Amino acid sequence: MRMRLWTIAALLVLPATATAADPPIVFQTQPVGRILGDVRAVIKMVGGEAAVTGFTDGLKEKLGDKGFDGLDLDRPILGYVTLAEKLEESVGVIVIPVTGEKEFLALIERVGGEKLKAGDNGIYDIPTMDEGVKVQMRFEARNVYIAIGKAPTAALDPKSLVAPAKLHDPAEKALASVKVYFDRMPKELRNQIGAALGELKNQLKELKLPADASEPARKAVDELIKLGTRYTDMLQDAESAGAKVILDVNTGEAAIEVALAGKAGTPLAKVIAERQPSTNKFAGLITPDTVAGMKLQLPFFAKEIQSAAVIGLEAGQKQLAEAAPAEFKPLIEEVFKGLVRTVNDGEVDLAISFRGPDKDGLYTVVGAVAFEDSSGIEKELRALFKKELPPMYRGIFNLDVATVDKTNIHQAKVGGFLPPEAQKIFGEEASLTFAFAPKGIYIAFGPDAVNTMKAALAVKKAPSPPFEIVINPSKVAKLISDLGQEVPKGFGTQDKVVSVVALSIEGGKELRIKLGTNLKWIEGAGGALLPGGAKPPVKD
Known part of the structure; x- marks a missing residue:
């Protein structure tokens, strides 16, 4: 037995x-x-x-x-x-x-x-x-x-x-991938990593600015040190990390992605799980007729970053107000108060789109930047317009030319002042419009700027990478030609908006940060680099 x-x-x-x-x-x-x-x-x-x-x-x-x-x-x-x-x-x-x-x-x-x-x-x-x-x-x-x-x-x-x-x-679809499992490492090596993180934390705490640094600068750095030490503490709860090389020849996507996962129930896992999908308040400004555009959300995701920025803004406001003429001080105060509100909101978005050509072959630029309650700026600018703007310039401006949901649109007719080269692109009757909305400040420039502004004010928040630059290769080639320049051989075969570079950040079970492009934006462009050129790909 x-x-x-x-x-x-x-x-x-x-x-x-x-x-x-x-x-x-x-x-x-x-x-x-x-x-x-x-x-x-x-x-x-x-x-x-x-x-x-x-x-x-x-x-x-x-x-x-x-x-x-x-x-x-x-x-x-x-x-x-x-x-x-x-x-x-x-x-x-x-x-x-x-x-x-x-x-x-x-x-x-x-x-x-x-x-x-x-x-x-x-x-x-x-x-x-x-x-x-x-x-x-x-x-x-x-x-x-x-x-x-x-x-x-x-x-x-x-x-x-x-x-x-x-x-x-x-199940892995990436072209190549690597993954690190921290709990599989030798105990002594894990201890070394923990000690290194602890040393990094101590070094952050000891970080000092030069003796002649201002008090606001010291306070701002202190906030960033708090952020660094907090994240250093959380990194000790990492369970795994990884990286991928992504290539999808059907869509044209090419990217590098890194990922980090925390142990269940830890602060790191909680922070990663709470990460919401990225959005942009003005993502809709990138329309199908976009020639080139950009979307950006500034990284004010952490309270420490917000606090550091607010400290810097308050210091900047004080310095600027001291040097500015008395009549401009109310405007400066409104600008900085609004910037502080915007930073504390955490969603500091901006977007810009260069569009065209329209039926007359002309182009338009439209953009917006996040700003919490810009009504105070509009009020002070109106006051300056009445008191300070010389009469000879007032004829250029038309205030309140249109209204969208209680937001006024203002116009400056500047087409006649443009050089001939710019008039060829934007038109002799081009105008500049601007609007101060509850959640942002908008600007549009082009042959039909008022209607462009009306459409821009109707744009809603939508999913978007924190950073992205897009172009329409065919439209870019057309613009280059309109400017009298030679288009690179083979460039411009793709007639749709594609991503030149994009940075995405996603949460959930793991934090994934991806930097990528869409190769279709250079479709056919390699012909310019080959001896004797090369025929561009045939479209389906």
Whole structure:
């Protein structure tokens, strides 16, 4: 009976001891076949068929007629890092899918010119330029494990190899991704990270401005230090972090994304979960006829940042009011009081759109910036208009030319003062309109600025990245031509608004920060860079 119990216990223990521990850092890519297909699609999008031919010829020149023979193009490349308590003793391992040992060795010989031979333990040594780093590899179950480190041999022990199934996330759609699990790190290394965060916190507390710094500057920095120490404390509750390279050839999206998740129930997890989707009060100003535009939300998401900004504004108001003429002091006071209200609101948005051409070939600019209750500014500007503006200029301005929901629209007819080059773009009758609304200050300039302003005042808050620049390539090409300049060969094939650069921040289970672009804005533009040019892609 006792012998049977020992046998059962041994069977339970042996698999656990033979299984490699979950690595603290893992990464994966899409299958090489898909990566090659995506790269070719992007090259074709930007440079046309000639560029694809050049890319293919380059690969053939490097790899020979057999190309990637030896590499399994239908399975992903995987990898992991085993961290040691001493970081310099850590080892990185790349897991490459192969079709066969002989074929992959031939591929290495074609690429690097080296003919590798295995040692008695089945491990191959790969020559390197760095004497302090060794690169070794072992074949295992239709994969080759390549280990890199100071002493990587132990990582290639069959019992230490991490199975591909433990590394691969089939749901991951990114081109390449890496993830760090902090709780899988060696205890000593976790302690070192905690100590480093503690030291950073102490350094923040000791941060001092020069002795001649003003009192408001000191107070503002103190608020930012509070923010830094608060976030440093929260980072100790991080559960995982990650990064991705995203490429979608169908939509044109290309981006880099980083992510952070906190342990359940911690302040960090709570802050991340409370992060709401980003919006912009004036996102609707970017319309289908936009040539180029921008949306921005300033980062006043934390009370400490708001407090620091308010301290700076109050100091600036005091200095400016002391130097300004008496008649302008009420306006200055209203401006700064409104700025403080806006900062404390936390949603400091702005947007601008350059639109056109209209039926007459003319363009318009419209923009808005968040401002909480701008009625005080309007009141003081009216007073200055009556008292201070010389009569010779009053004929340019028309106050209260229209009203939208109790918001007055004011106009300045400036088209006649524009140089001929500007009149060609905006028209001889172009005017400037402005309006002071409850949530923002608006401005429009163009041939029909009053109606443009009416439409702008009706725009509602909508989802939007915190920062984005957009263009319509076809309209940009038309504008360049209208200005008498030469359009780059192949540029302007895309006739819709696309993102040139966008920064998005999302919360939930993890905080995700993504910086990306849409490659369709340069569709066909690669022809200008190729010898002899290249035909732009044919539209569907």
